[in-house]
Amino acid sequence: MKNNKIVWIVLVLAVFCLMGCGSSASSGKLDPVAVRYSYAEMNNTNMGAIIKFVKEKKEGIRFYDCDGVMIPAPANGTYWLPDILFPAEKPMDLRVYIYWNEDRFGERRRGIYRCPPLEAGKEYKLWFKGTLKGGKIYLTSSNVDKISFSSKGQPQFEILHEQIIPVIPK
DSSP: OHHHHHHHHHHHHHHHHHHHHHHHHHHOOOOOEEEOOBOSOSSOGGGEEEEEEOBOSSEEEEEEEETTEEOOOOOTTEEEOSEEEEESSSOEEEEEEEEEEETTEEEEEEEEEEEOOOOTTOEEEEEEEEETTEEEEEEEETTOOOOOBOTTSOBSSOOSEEEEEOOOOO
16 A cells, blocks of 8 residues: 555656656747847837947957946846947947957957947948057948958948047056
């Protein structure tokens, strides 16, 4: 009699465990959803322009805030896309981190990019090219895939706006 109770208890526990494992495996965790953050009017997305902040292997630019307003943490189960909707047709101060790798050291610094007025409905990319000795931030259209220069130093891409990053003072 005791053996039958033990068998039933083990059987019930085994079924319970298998059902629990089966239901958690089938439902699983959902992948986070990508969401675009907007500094533009939330009611009318035509009032904005999109900027994608480009990160490459050795150089890049990361967004920090717009006119002092930071992006809040994303809602649970979501993450922010690297392209952000900004208000169009007005200049903005974008605080950014620029980074680069020289030899084995990764460097970064924060600065202000004085963004010119953007055209509503357009998409842009923001790039950094440079080193510890300074460099430039380039605003290009979204169809630019690579920042490259000729042997004479001439850009091989269309520059919509550029801003010099000075040498870090000692």
